[in-house]
Amino acid sequence: MIRRTIIKQLHSRLEAVPVVALLGSRQVGKTTLAKQLQLGKHCHYLDLERPSDLAKLSDPELYLSGFENQLVILDEIQRIPELFPVLRSLVDERRQKGERCCHFLILGSASPELLQQSSETLAGRISYLELTPLNLLELPQQDDASATHWFRGGYPDSYLSVDDATAMQWCDDFILSYTERYLPQMGINSTPIQLRRLCSMLAHQQGATLNISQLANSLGISAKTIRHYLDLLEGLFLIRRLPAWSRNAGKRLVKAPKLYLRDTGLLHSLAGLSDLESLLGHPLCGHSWEGYCIEQILQKLPKGTGASHYRTQAGAEIDLMLEARDGSRTAIEIKRTLSPKLTRAFRESIETVKADRGFYIIPEGERYPMADNVEAISLSDYLELL
The missing domain is CATH 3.40.50.300 (P-loop containing nucleotide triphosphate hydrolases)
Incomplete structure (x- = not known):
């Protein structure tokens, strides 16, 4: 390609x-x-x-x-x-x-x-x-390109595999090469089994706010060591920590970043998923789609655009907050549905963060208004806007 x-x-x-x-x-x-x-x-x-x-x-x-x-x-x-x-x-x-x-x-x-x-x-x-894995806009425009890309991820050898089973085998071999050879070369002293457990735990925390203490307790290692491992995994382009929005909004805000595996093919391999059908019925489905959309968007952002997530202690949230160099703000909610409902919490959040406009990102379909400053738009159309 x-x-x-x-x-x-x-x-x-x-x-x-x-x-x-x-x-x-x-x-x-x-x-x-x-x-x-x-x-x-x-x-x-x-x-x-x-x-x-x-x-x-x-x-x-x-x-x-x-x-x-x-x-x-x-x-x-x-x-x-x-x-x-x-x-x-x-x-x-x-x-x-x-x-x-x-x-x-x-x-x-x-x-x-x-x-x-x-x-x-x-x-x-x-x-x-x-150089990131393949972005959705770099793919040939085929009917199933988006779904295949979401499930297999953007690594060329995985995306271009003859079938989903071969793609997941490639992803599993990729993870094995990191846990058994490459991560130890980078100074991680844990055993391959322990590194695999860490990666699997990160996969099941896709889209969740990061809890260092929980990870440390589950693996039986110190919080300081977990932070070092996460720094290394982020530096190797495998995970992304999306920081929390931190302006003074007069609300009690969640301050922890959200954690995402950057490539959904690796995510699905770690979760033991074999094909798209198994993903669609899995509890991870919504978080996987959210992480996929966020990664595709962040790959295409204009230089200097800030990205974060917004969440209050009461549960109101914005999946992705974008702030351009000129100070304009965009609030993005990601839903895997063709008929999203505009919630009161999202409208109030937009007002709280003083966003200029909001979008509901959906898998496909025509762009249409949901309110004065809120629109529903497909992922591919939003990427074209960027």
């Missing part, structure tokens, strides 16, 4: 910045996208998980200095963060010669926060882009 938006952004950054970091979880398609780039100059690719490529960097400055006027692609950069000072030195040397275009494209499975050395060493020389 051609990911036109991210390719356009990547080309723009490569023309303007010495180092570009394309980040995203494993198996999301970073390597495939990087190898398909057509830049008008030679590209040299190194996989830092391949021993033969790693051996070439025994003297990284000597080796990398031999690729002037070429783009060097370094895959899985988090494996050797000591490369960052070398990249800084080479970039500065080439800048002095008048070379302004990109010299290095680095691919990584960890967020900038986990790659702190790059943020510090390459400050002013690096630009970050996140």
Whole structure:
């Protein structure tokens, strides 16, 4: 599938910045996208998980200095963060010669926060882009595209599987690779069984307000350790913590963030669901749809837009609050129904947070008004608005 938006952004950054970091979880398609780039100059690719490529960097400055006027692609950069000072030195040397275009494209499975050395060493020389799993708008317009995407998730190998069973097997293998190999490499000392239990517990808390103490007690580890694990999982693009709206609204507000697994294919695999029919009859269905819609929307938000959830101690809530740079606010309620009912609690919440407009996100159907400033709209149509 051609990911036109991210390719356009990547080309723009490569023309303007010495180092570009394309980040995203494993198996999301970073390597495939990087190898398909057509830049008008030679590209040299190194996989830092391949021993033969790693051996070439025994003297990284000597080796990398031999690729002037070429783009060097370094895959899985988090494996050797000591490369960052070398990249800084080479970039500065080439800048002095008048070379302004990109010299290095680095691919990584960890967020900038986990790659702190790059943020510090390459400050002013690096630009970050996140490659997410496939978004609904990137898919061919087919009748069942939305339902298939919701159930299988957006990882290309899962979404493009021949059937749901194969997709869930891929997701299960993906989770296994993280719990048995990748997370321990990132410094987590728990056993694979304990990590799998943690992931399963997070799946069953999809869309719930985060309760650190409950997770810690259930797993028999400290709250501090749970926070560290969650930070790591978020930094690896696997979970999302949606913060609580925190303005002074004269109400007693829930202050805890909401927790979501970012990819619904992984969520459904952890919940033991085999196909769409089993999901539709499962208690997780509503929370899964909510998380799916929120992730699709957040992937397409204009830069600088703030996102949060709103909930009072009395139970009034807004699933997703968006605040644009100009201060305008949008309140979003997500319902898996074609005929949502405008509730008094939602209208009062809109007034409390001073939202300019509200939307009910529904699976499909035509857009229509529900009140003066509230509309029902399908997910795909709302994404087009963004």
